[in-house]
Amino acid sequence: MSNIPNWKGLVLPHILSLQAYSSARDEFSGDAKVFLDANENPFDEEQQNWNRYPDPLQKKIKNQLAKIKGIPSENMFLGNGSDEAIDLLFRIFCKAGESNVITCPPTYGMYKVSSSIHNVENIEVALSEDFQLEINSILKNANEQSKMLFICSPNNPTGNSLRKDDIQKLLESFKGIVVIDEAYIDFSAQNSWIHELSKYPNLVVLQTLSKAWGLASARLGIAFANQELIAILNKVKPPYNISGPSQRLVSTSLKNIEAFEQQINTILSERDKLYQKLQDIPGVKRVFPTDSNFILVQLNDARAVYQKLIAKGIVVRDRSNVKLCNNCLRVTVGTESQNESLILALYEIVEKV
Ligand SMILES: Cc1ncc(COP(=O)(O)O)c(C=O)c1O
Structure with missing residues (x-):
């Protein structure tokens, strides 16, 4: 307690x-024929009640x-x-x-x-x-x-x-x-x-x-x-x-709970794949365990990798200036093809950094 x-x-x-x-x-929150209580515009052009609070x-x-x-x-x-x-x-x-x-x-x-x-x-x-x-x-x-x-x-x-x-x-x-x-x-x-x-x-x-x-x-x-x-x-x-x-x-x-559950399952299986693939990339120092839809990755020079990813049209989050996250990038788990683009780009970049 x-x-x-x-x-x-x-x-x-x-x-x-x-x-x-x-x-x-x-x-007053019930139904009524005429609402004249909130100084709203009475015309509801799209019949969607957008004129109402x-x-x-x-x-x-x-x-x-x-x-x-x-x-x-x-x-x-x-x-x-x-x-x-x-x-x-x-x-x-x-x-x-x-x-x-x-x-x-x-x-x-x-x-x-x-x-x-x-x-x-x-x-x-x-x-x-x-x-x-x-x-x-x-x-x-x-x-x-x-x-x-x-x-x-x-x-x-x-x-x-x-x-x-x-x-x-x-x-x-x-x-x-x-x-x-x-x-x-x-x-x-x-x-x-x-x-x-x-x-x-x-x-x-x-x-x-x-x-x-x-x-x-x-x-x-x-x-x-x-x-x-x-x-x-x-x-x-x-x-x-x-x-x-x-x-x-x-x-x-x-x-639509079914769609919600399906998406979570997909994101989780993509997360596990991405986690494994990140570990295999030479130059990736550490991939931290995750319970979320993103992964923290430690590199030799996170800032340089971040910039080179941007040049390839891929945006991740540079967390290298954050306490205990020295040289770390935070990567959100995307769709299968988005994750593959990231992995491909990292193979090209990391070996050179
Ligand atoms: C831990 C945490 N809390 C809250 C938020 C923000 O949530 P919301 O979009 O509901 O403001 C974020 C967004 O990144 C988050 O990481």
Whole structure:
């Protein structure tokens, strides 16, 4: 069990007492003959309801996700990408110039950017050489002002999952909110932490439809948390944060679970092939184990290889300036032919670098 006696004590007082904006669609959401309540344009040229504001609480998508994830919709917040949820968590828990958060680099860059935006100190406790959490160091570095701890599992850019026991210890000992970012969970052999929400009131799990669901363009991130925190997130968000076209696109895609599962299976088998082939290339120093849809690869001169790949029309991510990722490129698993193009290009380039 979490030893946080009262997670609500971490919420900034002005947020706790905030009176949420009440939108027209909050005040009336049923069917009616004539809508004259939201100052919308009455002409619906395409007969698609584009002239109408969307559902502020995205009930249809949440009900679909509740069935897929096995989690009540009351435990879900939907954001304009997970990045919106990250931003709102800072607004809810962190006081500018006073609070701090803990992150564990190398990791997803938005936690640090968001802390800078909110003028919140970002205490970095690096992962170990094998890319696992240094739990003693995290707890030693935490202080009374440490409001959130960001854990990314599977981790970006390293690709590996973080040990369950370590995360559990942190959930039980860290005296703030523990945010577990599971953007890549659908590619992972590990179970999601969403099933532990009732055990840990200080737990927030982030997921996204931008990766396995193939909906990066729709911008839809999910935060799973206890119902009271979800209500606070809903109070702080902009009223219509998920656009109508996005809601419709997402709702249609969520009906096609078969395609989703098929794509994941294909990506995973392509990942295994790519992993093997990368290891065979002379000049590739190390291919790191992955639980995600990308692979971290260490070379002799990552920057030079990156530039030469670009010249051949292939774009990967240069992570060589990132802590513990010296001379590393991060490669997303593509289609079979995209992966083959990469491998061919690497054979041509790497031997010469
Ligand atoms: C770990 C992690 N979290 C979140 C995101 C962003 O997700 P979204 O597209 O939902 O904002 C990314 C994107 O690369 C990511 O790697």
